[in-house]
Amino acid sequence: MANAQFNTKLINILKNILLRLHHGESPETVKEDFNQHFENVSAVEILLIVQELMSGDYGITSEDVTQLFSVYAQLYGHSINDWDIPETHHPGHPVRIFINENREFESVLNRVNNLLESIEKNRQYLQDEGMIENLKEEMTLLGQLYNHYNRKEKLFFPILERYGHYTFARIMWGEDDRIRNLYKGTKSMMEKMSDLEFKYIKKSYDLFERKFKDMIFQEESFLLPIALSIFSEDDWLAIANESDAFGYCFVEPKEEWMPKRESFGEGKSANKEIDQAAELENKHLPFGGGYLTIQEANQILNNLPLEITFVDKNGIFKYFNDKVKSSEMMFVRTPISVGRIVANCHPPKSLKKVMHLIHNLKSKRRSSESMWFKKKDQYVHVTYKGVFDEDGEYLGILEYVQDIQPFLDLPREVKKELSELDESI
Structure with a gap:
């Protein structure tokens, strides 16, 4: 049965089964219905449907999904997301790195949770500077989720899109954005613990922790199994080669993975x-x-002292200059993203602004658009410009990025001569 994830009837049947489990029905009672409708549906298609249902407003939880997975295993004798592939055990394989990072995240979450529970039981700990500082340090460690999510969104998602799985990537990216916002809010509250009621801090953290753990579940129950089912060895090699540009969490892999070819x-x-x-x-x-x-x-x-990106008239990210290695770029770009629809290169929350900018430049309502901001010791200036041929036909959009801090640091005295040659060289 093809394209089950687009079959409204099957989607509703699976939603009904999951809701029955959610409301307390035994897994045994849904076996027959599940087998009748999904015996000939691939595991990947089932996972795609379930992931979308989890992200809807149906109240379906990871516990409900775990029960469904148990039903699948009982019926067919193997796990729906069984992906025990020898290559993935290598410490440098992108999948192994992802899983190891998740285990580290869980350890930090547990430590933060234990500290908060101790404070909840004895509020005198709020005056313990050592404990509060420890709590803040652990929360800072969790900030490495930015590297984890960036690698997923900029390396896994473009490849998923090449195989036609756009919805899956957009849904998960939206969830990532919510988790990042929850993290920022919770961390900010912990920085002001002396000024806030503890119960509000604990409530904020509990929500963040639950969403973060749900994402770990989704990554390992949906993203990785689906990717392992459809990605080629070349895809995994590209991810491995380009991961360094976005950074790792906790520790970098000690060994480089290189498939036997x-x-x-x-x-x-x-x-x-x-x-x-x-x-x-x-x-x-x-x-x-x-x-x-x-x-x-x-x-x-x-x-050129610029980072250049070109998006063609069809909205395809087509080119970037290779000025420095990706990890040193002001705007990180890697070869995996070439060929991607530009709208999918940005998080869902900024899609409206991106499309509005493209429309304004394409229609010549604006000839260019600029923005600038500080990034560590750089003052980043970004310009977007519509590109047209000699007949006025739209060709695409050019983006150029430069660090203008060196210009701001120039002395007031003018320099009209070349530097003198150092004859000692």
């Missing part, structure tokens, strides 16, 4: 393609007021 690309056809590519790279082509080879044009773009 058969040699490929050998023979006459491969050599011919290499020769053709080299010939094209060195061919002079008209650019602006002169001629450049592709190699020269590429190096010029890569040596």
Whole structure:
């Protein structure tokens, strides 16, 4: 049965089964109904439906889903999200890194929870500076969730979209945004513990903890099994290669994962393609007021003191210059995102603003749009500009980003001469 996740009847049947479990029915009583309708539906399609239902306003919880998974295992003799693949046990594999980080997050959550429970039982601990400082340090550790979620959203989600799973990625990204906001709010409250009633801090943390643990459940019950079912080895290798740009949590992997692969690309056809590519790279082509080879044009773009991104007329993220390695970029971009619909490159909460900007630039209501902000020791200036050909036809949007702090630091005295040559060199 194909495309079960788009079959309204099956979605409603599964929703009904989950709600029956939620309201206390025994898993035994739903077995027959589940088997009748889902025996020939793939595990991936079932997981996609369940994940969407969990994110709806139906009150379905991770406990209900766990019961459903138990029903599946009893009926078919294996777990619905069984993904025990030997490669994933390597400490450098993206899946293993994800799981290890989640175990560390759970440990920190438990420590924070224990500290808060101790304070709740004995409010005198609110005067214990050592305990309060320990609590704040543990909350700071949880801030590493930004790296964890960024890798997921910028590396896993683009590949999911290539396989047609847009809704799954958008729903989970929206949940990530809510968790980030809950974290920021809770951490801010803990920074002001002496000025707030403890019960409000505890309530805020409890909500954050519940949502965070739910996301861990979703990642390991839905995201990773689905990804392992559909991602190719090349996909996992791309994620492994580009993960460093977004950072890891707690500790970096000690070993690099490299799949065992058969040699490929050998023979006459491969050599011919290499020769053709080299010939094209060195061919002079008209650019602006002169001629450049592709190699020269590429190096010029890569040596500009700007980070450049181009989105074409169809809204496809098509190009970025390779000025510095991704982890050092002001706006991190990696090859996995090339070919992605630009709307999907941004969190759901900012989608309306992104589409409004594109409309204004495309329709020439604005020729450009700029923004600027501080980022550590950089003063980041960003410009978005509509690009049109000589006939006025829209080609896309150019984004260029630069650190303008060096310009702000220039001395008042003018400098009209080149620096003198150091003859001692």
